[in-house]
Each structure stands twice: as C-alpha cells, then as structure tokens.
Amino acid sequence: MRKQLSASLMALFSMEALFAQETTADNSVNWHVQPLMQLEKAKHYTPNHAEAKNVILMIGDGMSIGTITASRIYAGQLEGKKGEEHRLYMENLPHVAISKTYSADMQTVDSAAAATAIMTGQKTNNGVLGVSDKVALNNCQSALRNELSTIFEIAAEEGLSVGVVTTTRLTHATPAATYAHSANRNWESIANMPKSALNKGCIDIARQLIEFDYGSGIQVALGGGKSKFTLKQSGGERDDEDLILSWQKRYPNGTFVENKKALLEVDAASTDRLFGLFSDSHMPYVLDKSEMQNVPSLAEMTQKAIAVLSKNPRGYILMVEGGRIDHAHHANLAKKALAETVEFDNAIQAANKVADMDNTLLIVTSDHSQALTLSGYAKRGTPIVGLSDEKDQNGNSYTTLAYTTGPGTGNTLSGELTIDEISDKDYSQKANIPRASGTHSGEDVVISATGASASLFQGFVDDTYTFYAINEALGFRQQEHITTMH
Ligand SMILES: [Zn+2]
Structure with a gap:
C-alpha cells in the first residue's frame, strides 16, 4: 500500500516538475509539493559534522515562533500571495533545535541574561551581562570577580577574527554580551553608571568594546549608539573622552564610517578593521523609510562584515543581531516587528550567499519569545496586519x-x-494587560543551522547549548572553557 502510494505520487510528480507545480494558475496550492520535496531531502540526508572554520551567529531579538509565523504571512502577502504558504529564507536551514530560554533567576529571560547564556554557556540573572549567576544586579565588585569567558574572547585568543553587527546600539545587551562584562546591562556609557561602581573599578560597556584586547581585538563593529562613544559637547553622553578618537589612535589603520555610502565604499580587500556607528541611538525601523536614507541595511552590514573578516586564514566568528524586532514588540507595533523580521531574514540570505558554506557554520536563533499572539479564525489570505474577518461575541x-x-x-x-x-x-x-512596555514571554524559541557541523543542532536544548556547539564546531577544547577564565 505504502509503495503503491509513493509510486503513484512519484509518477505524477518528478522532483524537477514539483517546483513549477507548487501553485496553479488559479493560485491554489498543490499540497503534495512542499512535503514531497522535504521528504526527498530527508531521505538523502547525511549528517554534517565537518569542522567549521567560521561561525556566523544570527540572533533575531524577540523573534518568537509566533513572530516567524506572522512574518512569513506578511512577506508572502507583500508578494501578492495569500501568505500562509510562503516560506521565509530561514525556513530553508536544514537543522532545527528548540531552545529553552529561562534565566538563572526568572521564568522569562531578558536579552542580557539570554545573550550571556548563548555566548558563555552559563545561565545567569536577568539584567547582568557576561558574569555568572553569583552576581546580583548592580553589584560591581561581585561582577569583577565573576566574569565568564565569551565565545568571542575564546575565538579571538585562538586567532580568529571577530565581528559584531546589530541594528541596535552596539552597547545594547545582545551585542554587548559578545565582548563585555557588567553588573548592569544599562551601564552602556560612563554617564549611565553610578559613581560607586566607577570608584570600584567597573568600566562602561562602550569602553569595553574599544578596549577588547583578546587576540587582535574586535575587527568589525557595525551598528548604532554613537552617543555612547562621544562627548557631551558633540551631542554624545560622555564627559571623559571621545571613544571614536581613542579607537582611531589605537588602530591607526582602521576605517571608521557613519553612513551607508561610506560603508558601501569600504574596500574590504584592503580593510582589516572596520567600525561603523550609523545613528546616535538604535538604528531606525526599516518602515520609517525617511530615516533610513543614509543608513545601511542589516544585509549590507552583514555582507561587508563577512568580506572584511573572511580574509583571516584562521577563520572568523561574527554575531549579527536583528535587534529591533524586540523593540517593536515592546511597543506592540506588530507591523514594524514583522518588517524587522523580514529585514533579518534578508540578512540571513545575504550571509549565506557570501560566506563559504563548506567551512562555515551559520546559526539562526532568537534570545527569547515575545507576547505576540496570532488568534482567531480569519480566512486564508486575510491581511495579517489588518482586521480579522471574524467578529468577537459582541x-x-x-x-x-x-x-x-x-x-x-x-x-x-x-x-x-x-x-x-x-x-x-x-x-x-491591542494588549490584554496594561504595561508601559510589553514584556518578553517565556516560551521556547527556534535554533536553526546550516553548513559545517550544523548537525549538532537537534532536539530540545538549553540556550546555553549553542556555546558548547560552537566550541565543538570550531574544534576548540571544551574543558578549558568550562570554568570561569578571568
Ligand atoms: Zn526586549
């Protein structure tokens, strides 16, 4: 029976013809096509345990499973489809795991503890960054004693180039977790820190980025947050020194850029170090088009970063954050959150296109869920950002x-x-429970992966798993990194 079914289906559809038949002239879906193509792939699946030379870790901040579903429909509807049958680029990644995101002290994690888990392999308390769960929020002395090694520090020491790309401030929680250690994620510039913490020797996050001294330092840093690096008299926050000038003194051959044109003109072949700050605070939402004119897209930043970093024969590790998905959700701005997710998806595609996928591990994940729901019984093709065609009981x-x-x-x-x-x-x-800012939610999120060692990602795992998987993929010796390094 099983054989007959399969034989008759295969007689009807050769694999090459399937793509062409996915939708018919009247826009109805041929339901055999997607599952049969995926079945073929699964039948010919071979595990990929190749050692990775490079790792690209892409984090959609607040990109819950509901966000992925809604963004898929949104993207499909932009292409004139009903939408539900559409596939985002990220859905092509062959390996999938489910990530459990709770933090050391809370059911629902914040971005600092979540990114710390991913970057260091240890869960910690909400609000702290790159330090262990022994550290209470704001306790500077304890933070100085309990710093955790990040995969970026480890990779830099191993001779890899390291890069950070984000649409938020470069000092914001997710990017900061690659290079910084702090008793409070909000200590982004010296102006955000209490005097007592400064007196005890704690250092603001922007300065930690500039002074990152593992391996050859950070080769590429692109994002927003210029005000955290510049002096008050030039529109910034600092009263100590201009950290862009400090960076230029430290790296006289480095290139600093602050608009789209300058970034696109960077000759990656002759540039070994690149620092870009494209906005005072976070970069604009992609739907705020008038603000986007001089600002590069996440895909453009990602491709330039890969072009600069991939010259290192030893390899590189790059973190790319679609950071504003989360911000839009916090403001309950669903349409903006979906557009930011599509922007992030474009960056995944761009990374996959320019990276050497024979020796690169590309991981796509989220740090935590968000309290967005997709509810009711709207008909297929109902605009996802509009009204349902259903009414409530009133x-x-x-x-x-x-x-x-x-x-x-x-x-x-x-x-x-x-x-x-x-x-x-x-x-x-509309939201149910009033709060000035919406909250994260505690459901699991997706990790997907492709390329070298992508087979390491399967099953239900903790968010910390990604740290160990990256170490394994890059051939690093795990035991050296299990204890606190500093
Ligand atoms: Zn958030």
Whole structure:
C-alpha cells in the first residue's frame, strides 16, 4: 500500500516538475509539493559534522515562533500571495533545535541574561551581562570577580577574527554580551553608571568594546549608539573622552564610517578593521523609510562584515543581531516587528550567499519569545496586519495579531478606526494587560543551522547549548572553557 502510494505520487510528480507545480494558475496550492520535496531531502540526508572554520551567529531579538509565523504571512502577502504558504529564507536551514530560554533567576529571560547564556554557556540573572549567576544586579565588585569567558574572547585568543553587527546600539545587551562584562546591562556609557561602581573599578560597556584586547581585538563593529562613544559637547553622553578618537589612535589603520555610502565604499580587500556607528541611538525601523536614507541595511552590514573578516586564514566568528524586532514588540507595533523580521531574514540570505558554506557554520536563533499572539479564525489570505474577518461575541472587529502585555491596552477597534489606521506601521496592537512596555514571554524559541557541523543542532536544548556547539564546531577544547577564565 505504502509503495503503491509513493509510486503513484512519484509518477505524477518528478522532483524537477514539483517546483513549477507548487501553485496553479488559479493560485491554489498543490499540497503534495512542499512535503514531497522535504521528504526527498530527508531521505538523502547525511549528517554534517565537518569542522567549521567560521561561525556566523544570527540572533533575531524577540523573534518568537509566533513572530516567524506572522512574518512569513506578511512577506508572502507583500508578494501578492495569500501568505500562509510562503516560506521565509530561514525556513530553508536544514537543522532545527528548540531552545529553552529561562534565566538563572526568572521564568522569562531578558536579552542580557539570554545573550550571556548563548555566548558563555552559563545561565545567569536577568539584567547582568557576561558574569555568572553569583552576581546580583548592580553589584560591581561581585561582577569583577565573576566574569565568564565569551565565545568571542575564546575565538579571538585562538586567532580568529571577530565581528559584531546589530541594528541596535552596539552597547545594547545582545551585542554587548559578545565582548563585555557588567553588573548592569544599562551601564552602556560612563554617564549611565553610578559613581560607586566607577570608584570600584567597573568600566562602561562602550569602553569595553574599544578596549577588547583578546587576540587582535574586535575587527568589525557595525551598528548604532554613537552617543555612547562621544562627548557631551558633540551631542554624545560622555564627559571623559571621545571613544571614536581613542579607537582611531589605537588602530591607526582602521576605517571608521557613519553612513551607508561610506560603508558601501569600504574596500574590504584592503580593510582589516572596520567600525561603523550609523545613528546616535538604535538604528531606525526599516518602515520609517525617511530615516533610513543614509543608513545601511542589516544585509549590507552583514555582507561587508563577512568580506572584511573572511580574509583571516584562521577563520572568523561574527554575531549579527536583528535587534529591533524586540523593540517593536515592546511597543506592540506588530507591523514594524514583522518588517524587522523580514529585514533579518534578508540578512540571513545575504550571509549565506557570501560566506563559504563548506567551512562555515551559520546559526539562526532568537534570545527569547515575545507576547505576540496570532488568534482567531480569519480566512486564508486575510491581511495579517489588518482586521480579522471574524467578529468577537459582541459583534466587534478585532485584529488577528494581539499582545498579552503592553501599551496597546487602551485601543478599541469597534468602528473607531479605519482599516488604513489599523494597518499603519505605527498602529499599536491591542494588549490584554496594561504595561508601559510589553514584556518578553517565556516560551521556547527556534535554533536553526546550516553548513559545517550544523548537525549538532537537534532536539530540545538549553540556550546555553549553542556555546558548547560552537566550541565543538570550531574544534576548540571544551574543558578549558568550562570554568570561569578571568
Ligand atoms: Zn526586549
């Protein structure tokens, strides 16, 4: 019976013809196509345990599974499809694991503890960065005694080039977890630190980026947050010194850029060190197009970073963060969160295109979930950022996308807003529980991987697993990194 079924299906569809038949002229879906193609892949699957020379770790901040689903529909609808059947680029990555994200002290993790888990292999307390769970928030002395080695420090010491790319401030929690150690993630510049912590010898996160002295230092750092590096008299926050000038003194051959044109003009072949700050704080949302004119896309930053880093014959490790998915969610701005996810997806595709995937491990994950839900029984193809075609029990309209927590509580939809207003990029989706800022949520997130050693990613794992998998993929000796290094 099984054989007959398979034989008859294969007679109907040769694999080459399947792609062409996926949708028919009347835009209906041929339901055999996707599963049969994936079945073929699974049948011919061979594990990939090749040693990796390079690692690209891409983190969609707050990119919950619900965010991936909604963004897939959003991207499909932008292409004129119904949307649900669309596939994001990241869905092509063949290896998938599920990541458990709780922190050492909370059910729901923040980005600092989450990124620390990924970068150091140890769960820690919410709010602290690159230090162990012995450290209470704001305890500078304890933080100085309990620093954890990050995979970036380890890789740099092993001779790899290291790079950090983000759409947030470079000093924000996720990128900072690659290079910094702090009793408080908010100590981004000296102006954000209490005097007592400065007196005890704790150093602000921006300075830690400039003074990162493992291996050859950080070769590529691209993102926002210029104000954390510059002096008050030039529009920044600092009263000690201009850290861009300090960086230029430290690395006289380095290239500093602050707009899209300058970044695109960087000759990667002759540039060994690249520092880019494209906005005072976080980089703009991609849907705020007027603000995006002089700002590079995440894909452009990613490709330039890979071009500069990949010249090192020993290899490189690069972290790329789609950081503003999370910020949009915090403000209940679902459309912006979906657009940021598509931007992140474009960067994954760009990385996969330019990296040498024979010896590169590409990992895509998220640091934590977000309280976005996709609810109700809207018909196929209903605009994902608009109203559901269903009504609630009082006959009122509602949106398919909503939040459990956040500032959108006050929104009513019953005839007060036009569909254009509800579909606007700055429309705040309705939330259940009032909070000035929406919260993360504690569900698991996806890790997907492709390339060298990608087979290491399977099953349900803790977020800390990624650290050990990267060490394994790069051929580093695990035991040396299991205890606190500093
Ligand atoms: Zn967040």
